[in-house]
Structures are given as C-alpha cells and as structure tokens.
Amino acid sequence: MSEKTYGNLYLCATPIGNLEDMTPRALRMLQEADIIAAEDTRHTLQLLNHFNIKGHLVRYDEHSKEKQGAYLLEAMLQGKNVTLVSDAGYPGIADPARLWRRKAIAAGIKVVPVPGANAALCALIASGLPAYPFFFGGFLPKSKKNRREQLELWKHIPATMILYEAPHRIDDVLEDILTCWGDRPMAAARELTKLHEEFYRGTVSSTLAWLKEKPPRGEFCLIIGPGEAKGR
Structure with a gap:
C-alpha cells in the first residue's frame, strides 16, 4: 500500500x-x-x-x-x-x-x-536603536485598561521593543507607553518602503509632539528602547 x-x-x-x-x-x-x-x-x-x-x-x-x-x-x-x-x-x-x-x-x-519583506525588521535596522536583543509585541490591546496591563507586564524586558499600531490609536498608545514605561528613546516608522517612507527618531514625548504637527497616516511601526531588568 x-x-x-x-x-x-x-x-x-x-x-x-x-x-x-x-x-x-x-x-x-x-x-x-x-x-x-x-x-x-x-x-x-x-x-x-x-x-x-x-x-x-x-x-x-x-x-x-x-x-x-x-x-x-x-x-x-x-x-x-x-x-x-x-x-x-x-x-x-x-x-x-x-x-x-x-x-x-x-x-x-x-x-x-x-522569505521576503517585513515591517518590524525594516524599522528595527534603520531605527538607530540596539538591534538585538529585541522583543516583538505586535499590536497592543485596544482598550486602555488591557493595554496598560500589557505594558506593565513588559515594562522590565531588557530588549528593544517592537510594536505595530494603527494611526487612529497612535496618540493614545504613546501616552500609555509614556505613563507606564517613561520617556524612553524611540523611533516611529510609517509608509515603509513606499514613496513617502518616514522615520522619526527621538523620545516617546517628542514623538507625541511630532505627531501633533504631522497628522498620523498609515500603519506605524514603533521601535522603543529597552527596559531595565528587575533587580538592577
């Protein structure tokens, strides 16, 4: 058979x-x-x-x-x-x-x-932040309560953090990151590989200020500096 x-x-x-x-x-x-x-x-x-x-x-x-x-x-x-x-x-x-x-x-x-193109890795290598180790978190929860709970769980991960976010939630998400993680260095990338590809490199607070001047469009990839491991 x-x-x-x-x-x-x-x-x-x-x-x-x-x-x-x-x-x-x-x-x-x-x-x-x-x-x-x-x-x-x-x-x-x-x-x-x-x-x-x-x-x-x-x-x-x-x-x-x-x-x-x-x-x-x-x-x-x-x-x-x-x-x-x-x-x-x-x-x-x-x-x-x-x-x-x-x-x-x-x-x-x-x-x-x-294999082929990947937004997270494209953003990471051009962010200017440490490329390894890194932690990919994808999209955070939509509700503020669940989102902040998730951020608290990840707060002390000693790795560069990679997140995806939609333009209509980006301000709220960055406000929550600022509250839970503090004003870490970060890069925000949008329109990756497209004609109007754009990177902003600064801190969480300066990224929020930048977004007030440049209304968000397109999905974002956020690269955020590492947390400090517990016990240090």
Whole structure:
C-alpha cells in the first residue's frame, strides 16, 4: 500500500509597500499553488494581476477562519499545495494565520516559510536603536485598561521593543507607553518602503509632539528602547 502524500503549506511573504520587493521564489510559489489563501482577496488580487498570475484564490480571515481553515486543511490532506499570504509582509505574525498554521503542523502538513519583506525588521535596522536583543509585541490591546496591563507586564524586558499600531490609536498608545514605561528613546516608522517612507527618531514625548504637527497616516511601526531588568 503506497504512502499517502500530503500537500504543503507555503507561508509566503509579500511586499509591504514596494512591489519591487517581491521575490522570484514568492512569485513561483503563487504561480504553482493549487490554492492561494489570502487575508483580503481584493488586495491580493491586485498583487496577482500586477504580476499576471492566475490562480484559485480563497479568503482566509478572522471571520472565515474556521470554515475556510477546515477546507484548506482537507485540501492539503488530499495532496493540494496551499500558498498563504497576508495583506503585507509575513503571514502568521499579526493576522489570522497565526493560529491555523499550528493545525497544519499537528496534521502532519509540511509548513514552508518563503522569505521576503517585513515591517518590524525594516524599522528595527534603520531605527538607530540596539538591534538585538529585541522583543516583538505586535499590536497592543485596544482598550486602555488591557493595554496598560500589557505594558506593565513588559515594562522590565531588557530588549528593544517592537510594536505595530494603527494611526487612529497612535496618540493614545504613546501616552500609555509614556505613563507606564517613561520617556524612553524611540523611533516611529510609517509608509515603509513606499514613496513617502518616514522615520522619526527621538523620545516617546517628542514623538507625541511630532505627531501633533504631522497628522498620523498609515500603519506605524514603533521601535522603543529597552527596559531595565528587575533587580538592577
């Protein structure tokens, strides 16, 4: 009796703004995929059209993750290859794929990373702050209470902190960081790899002042200086 061959799950990074950052390998994974799973099919369709790629595109987001996750898992168990993408950067970091990949691994599916652009690392290396060790926190909780509780838990981590934040919450988040962590050195990056890419380097308080002069637009990547370990 022949051994059953499963398909693979390719976690494929896509550009975070500049389409020239799309790698030849990522293009091949999209071209060869039996199924392309996307966080936002409209956004990904624009990417596919730009590179003249035709494929079976399905939506996999927070609202469809249970139903579509089961469908995609069954497809791979039947030998189909699935390429998973997020709206920008790596899937599985700050999007619904972070949970589903575990199910694929548990089912014996081979999970293959396909490298490419990443906002956190782009911002980190250009921030001017220590590049290692670093701690990636992603998006903080939306409510002030939960956000401050999270910040207090991370207050004494002796590593450069990397956070993502939306423009409509950036002021509130920085105010909470200033209250919980003090006026640390930091860099704020926005529109990374795009025409109007911008970095501000200063402190938490000076970043707040800068934002009052330059209304926030686009998602931010915040690089914040390390905390002091407890007991020092």
